[in-house]
Amino acid sequence: MFGLSRARTLQRKLTLILLATIGLALFLAASALLLVDARKEYRNASQDLTTQADVIGLASEAALAFGDAKVGEQNLRVLQAQPQVIAAALYDSQGRLFAHFLSGDDGSAKVPAQAPGAGLHFGLTLATVVRPVISNHETIGSVYVQSRHGRGERGGRVHRLAGAGGAGQPVRRAAAGTPAAAGADRPDRGGQRRGPGRAGKRQLRGACAQAQRGRGGPDGRRIQRDARRARAAFSPAAGNEPCPVGQRSALPAGRARLQCRPVGLGHGRRHHVLFATLQVAAGIFGAGIPGPADLAAEGDARRRPGRRAGGPARAPVARRAFPGRVPPAGEGRSVALVPGDRHGAVGREGPRPIAWPAR
Amino acid sequence: VSLRRTLLLLLPLLAAGLASASVQAQPLGLVRESAVKAAFLYKFCSFVEWPAGTFRGPEDPIVIGVYGEDAVASELEQLARGRTIDGHPVTVLRVRDANGAALLHVLFAGGPRESRMREVLARVRGPVLTVADGPVDGEPGPVLQFTQEEGRVRFQASLTAAAARNLKLSAKLLAVAQQVEGR
Secondary structure (H helix, E strand, C coil), X not given: CCCCCCCCCHHHHHHHHHHHHHHHHHHHHHHHHHHHHHHHHHHHHHHHHHHHHHHHHHHCHHHHHCCCHHHHHHHHHHHHHCCCEEEEEEEECCCEEEEEEECCCCCCCCXXXXXXXXXXXXXXXXXXXXXXXXXXXXXXXXEEEEEEXXXXXXXXXXXXXXXXXXXXXXXXXXXXXXXXXXXXXXXXXXXXXXXXXXHHHHXXXXXXXXXXXXXXXXXXHHHHHHHHHHHHHHCHHHCCCCCCXXXXXXXXCCCCEEEEECCCCCCCHHHHHHHHHHHHHHCCCCCCCCCHXXXXXXXXXXXXXXXXXXXXXXXXXXXXXXXXXXXXXXXXXXXXXXXXXXXXXXXXXXXXXXXXXXX | CHHHHHHHHHHHHHHHHHHHHHHHHHHHHHHHHHHHHHHHHHHHHHHEECCCCCCCCCCXXXXXXXXXXXXXXXXXXXXXXXXXXXXXXXXXEEECCHHHHCCCCEEEECCCCHHHHHHHHHHCCCCCEEEECCCCCCCCCCXXXXXXXXXXXXXXXXXXXXXXXXXXXXXXXXXXXXXEECC
């Protein structure tokens, strides 16, 4: 076994035994970690899914009780804020389909015509949950929610969230609390967006340095290319007319809309620009896209007197990263980058986006 | 000739069948509507909050009075038999006149005579969920009123009337109301 019988010297035999033991220990440890991770993933996913179904069921109690399918569908549409949800349905007390919702980005999504049995079913990539809707201690229907799950899906979720803006954007932003890269972003607390954590900043600095050195393979080249484009977009020679953020029409309609706020690491304006660009290019952070209201609020905060007497008034969120994300390939992009001063603060005239033309 | 004779024999049978079907369809539709209204009346109780002290305990029944719609009363009696709403048993009363509308928690007023319906609704005092079978003019209006939309039974809600009667309507109920007055 493992060539132990062929080993002639005792030293060789001991080495082989040691290697085998370490290998086995590593294998067992890796398996245990995998198992723990899978269990955690399962528990989180099942809790999320069950909670979503229960919330929908609670909201749809009256819709089912009074047979109002329209309100039922409205309630289900709330789930579009959760991109991992691909299908959902409400069934009446007889198990007949009452209202349904199918995610727009997956044409293959279907809901069963009859209510499946209550419970949680996990597949390799999909999970479904069926929960009863109870009113006055009686089951008046059931909720069915089908969702993707898994680690890979989390990354995908961030990119799907980077789609074109619209009425659902605030909801999507609110729902995008999951970190884009593991440990890169600090989690939301109480719905308030927070900037990148230490790990995220380290990752970003690494990406900057990589791009500046011109290394890093395809990613580094892509970052360099995007950085060049962003610098060109910020250049007065580019002919991009700055416009108030509030004017959404300033960016081409139907395009992905990313608005990035310079982060302010204290390296000067150019670095801010590059930093923001890299955020977009690398898609490192994915916790949310600020809307005009966010930026306007920051403008107001900037105009308020600062805490330090005599010093320049600084926005309380000056060091907060407003992350951008890379829209799906082929969609084109229009990036609104907000130039700031060396502290990342927006000037008195308020935030001004600069449109980055589509590729 | 034989085919013509057969057709002549079958035609009266077919006509008789169609006539009986139409005769049966009419009451079936009425039964359906009264059943839906009865179910709605029963469900309304789950989405209304009466002021504290209305019920002395969980054994106190929710009394639903029905005026002018015996079909609805019958359906409601069947529906509520042996069931409870938040622990309260449900009692159905057939209200014959305005004087019989005391000690009710819910009053449904319907029937062909709108003036009588209005009178009954106007005589009710206190925290009573008043439900009218159709639009009713005058003050105080009913808290809820049934309407028809594309052949379906729906209802409108009046927050003003609910507040006047010290009742709280659940947001869930308002979400499915066709129209909410006083929002």
